[in-house]
Amino acid sequence: MLHRFHRKIMYKIKIINRIPVNEIEELVKMFIPKEDYTVTVDEALAISQSFSVVFEDKRLSEPVNHFQFPGRDPGDKKELKNAVKRGIYTALSRHLNRTLPWGTLTGVKPGKIVRELKEKGKTEDEIRTHMKDYYYLSEEKTELLLEILHNQYPYTQVEGERSAGIYLGIPFCPTRCVYCSFTSNTPKKDDIERYLKALYREIEYVGSQMQKTGWKADSFYIGGGTPTTLNEDQLEDLLSKIFREFDLSGCREFTVEAGRPDTITFEKMQVIKENGIDRISINPQSMKQKTLDLIGRSHTPEQIREAYATARKAGIGTINMDLIAGLPEEEPEDLMDTLEKVIALGPENITIHTLALKRASRLKMEDDRYHLRHAEVLEDMVEMSQRRMKEAGYRPYYLYRQKYMAGNFENVGYSLPGKECLYNIRTMDEQQTMIALGAGGISKRYFSAQTRIERSANVSNFEIYIDRIEEMLDRKLQLLFA
Ligand code: SF4
Numbered sequence: 458m459l460h461r462f463h464r465k466i467m468y469k470i471k472i473i474n475r476i477p478v479n480e481i482e483e484l485v486k487m488f489i490p491k492e493d494y495t496v497t498v499d500e501a502l503a504i505s506q507s508f509s510v511v512f513e514d515k516r517l518s519e520p521v522n523h524f525q526f527p528g529r530d531p532g533d534k535k536e537l538k539n540a541v542k543r544g545i546y547t548a549l550s551r552h553l554n555r556t557l558p559w560g561t562l563t564g565v566k567p568g569k570i571v572r573e574l575k576e577k578g579k580t581e582d583e584i585r586t587h588m589k590d591y592y593y594l595s596e597e598k599t600e601l602l603l604e605i606l607h608n609q610y611p612y613t614q615v616e617g618e619r620s621a622g623i624y625l626g627i628p629f630c631p632t633r634c635v636y637c638s639f640t641s642n643t644p645k646k647d648d649i650e651r652y653l654k655a656l657y658r659e660i661e662y663v664g665s666q667m668q669k670t671g672w673k674a675d676s677f678y679i680g681g682g683t684p685t686t687l688n689e690d691q692l693e694d695l696l697s698k699i700f701r702e703f704d705l706s707g708c709r710e711f712t713v714e715a716g717r718p719d720t721i722t723f724e725k726m727q728v729i730k731e732n733g734i735d736r737i738s739i740n741p742q743s744m745k746q747k748t749l750d751l752i753g754r755s756h757t758p759e760q761i762r763e764a765y766a767t768a769r770k771a772g773i774g775t776i777n778m779d780l781i782a783g784l785p786e787e788e789p790e791d792l793m794d795t796l797e798k799v800i801a802l803g804p805e806n807i808t809i810h811t812l813a814l815k816r817a818s819r820l821k822m823e824d825d826r827y828h829l830r831h832a833e834v835l836e837d838m839v840e841m842s843q844r845r846m847k848e849a850g851y852r853p854y855y856l857y858r859q860k861y862m863a864g865n866f867e868n869v870g871y872s873l874p875g876k877e878c879l880y881n882i883r884t885m886d887e888q889q890t891m892i893a894l895g896a897g898g899i900s901k902r903y904f905s906a907q908t909r910i911e912r913s914a915n916v917s918n919f920e921i922y923i924d925r926i927e928e929m930l931d932r933k934l935q936l937l938f939a
Pocket of ligand 1: 629630633634636637638639640641681682717
C-alpha cells in the first residue's frame with residue numbers, strides 16, 4: 458500500500474447541509490493530515506450533487522482535479538450520508554492510490570452492523586457482499602467481524618429487561634502514561650480515602666435501588682485508572698462493601714482490572730481471590746524496557762512476569778493481558794516479541810489495542826501527524842498479530858474501534874475457547890443496560906422494545922464527583938429507578 462501525502466495539495470470538500478461535518482471529517486482524516494483539508498457545508502448544493510471534492514495544487518493557479526458526484530436522492534438521511542461517504546472515499550482513494558481496511562466505516566462498534574444483518578436473516582454470503590459494496594470493507598475485516606460474531610453470539614442473549622452489567626471506576630494510577638486519555642490521576646494524600654467515601658455513598662444507593670426495583674447484575678467490572686492503586690485494606694473494604702450492598706447471587710462474572718504490574722502484590726491478589734473473584738487483568742502494553750520507559754510506565758518486563766506469577770500463586774484462574782500495537786519507536790518485530798513473551802505466560806485472554814490518540818493525550822499534542830506516518834507499520838502489526846493469535850489457539854471475541862485511532866485500526870480481544878469476558882462483549886454489543894459508578898462512569902439504559910439507549914454520565918473529575926455526589930445519584934434515579 459502506497460501512502461502519498463501531497464503536502465502541496467489542499468483538499469477542499471463541500472457537502473450538502475443534511476450531513477454532519479464531523480462524520481465526514483472522521484473519514485477524511487484517515488487519508489489526509491488535518492492541516493491539508495477542509496470540510497464545509499455548502500448550502501447551495503442540490504440533492505443530486507450532494508458533495509464535491511476539489512484538489513487544489515498550491516503550485517498551480519487552477520485546481521488539479523475536481524470531483525462532483527451527481528447522485529439520486531436515496532430519500533433517507535442515513536442512506537444519503539453513506540452514499541456521500543462512498544463518493545468521497547472513492548475520490549480520495551483514487552487520488553492517493555490508497556484504500557482503507559475499514560472502508561467508509563468510522564463507527565466505534567462495527568460488530569453491531571453484522572449482528573443486525575444476521576438478525577434480519579441475512580446469510581453470511583449476503584453479509585459479505587453488503588459489507589464490501591456498501592461500506593467498501595476489506596475481505597479480511599469482514600471475515601474478522603464474522604468470526605467474532607460467531608464466537609460472541611452465545612453471550613449476547615440477555616436475560617430479561619432488568620438484567621444489567623455494572624462498572625465501577627477507580628480513577629487513580631501510580632503515574633500517568635504518556636498516551637493516556639482516560640480518567641486517571643496520581644493520588645495525593647487522602648485523595649483515595651475521600652474518593653472512596655463518595656463512592657461508597659453511590660454503591661449504597663445503587664445497591665439498594667437495584668434491589669427495590671428488581672434490577673439484577675450479571676457481570677461486575679472494576680476498572681480505572683488502576684484499581685490496584687488501592688492498598689490491601691482499601692481493596693478489602695471496597696470489595697466487602699460491594700458484596701454487602703449488591704445482590705450478586707445471579708452474577709456470572711466479576712473482574713478486577715489490576716492493570717499496572719507495579720501495583721500488584723500477593724496480599725492484594727489474595728484479597729481479590731478470597732472475595733470469590735477469579736478474573737483480573739494485568740496490562741504489560743509492551744515487554745520492551747525502552748518502550749516502557751518512553752511511555753512513562755515505571756516498571757520492568759520482569760515485574761510483569763512476577764506480577765503474573767503472583768496472581769497465579771494466589772489462585773487467580775482467568776487473566777487478561779493488554780498489549781498495544783504502534784507504541785513509539787516500536788517496529789513489528791517488537792510487537793511480535795512482546796506477543797511471544799505474553800503467549801508463553803499462558804493468559805486466558807489477550808487484548809491487542811492499536812495506539813489511540815485522543816485529544817487529552819500528551820503524545821497527540823506532541824505529534825499530530827504521528828498516526829498517519831505509522832499507518833503502514835501498524836497495518837503489518839495488526840495482520841501479524843492476528844495470525845499469531847490464531848496459531849496460538851486464541852479466538853477473537855470482541856472488537857471496538859476508537860476515534861483518533863492510529864491508521865483507522867481496531868482493538869481486538871482474544872480468548873481461549875470458553876474464557877470470553879461477558880462484560881466486554883455486552884458493553885460493545887449494547888443490548889444490555891450498563892450501570893456505571895464512580896467518576897467518569899457512563900450509565901447506559903437499554904430499551905429493548907425500541908432498541909434505544911439512554912445515557913447518563915457521572916462527572917469525570919474526581920474532586921467534582923466527590924463534591925456533587927448527590928447530583929450523581931439523582932441522575933441515576935432519573936435514568937434507572939424513577
Ligand atoms: S495505566 Fe491506563 S489509566 Fe493509568 S495512566 Fe496508564 S493508560 Fe492511563
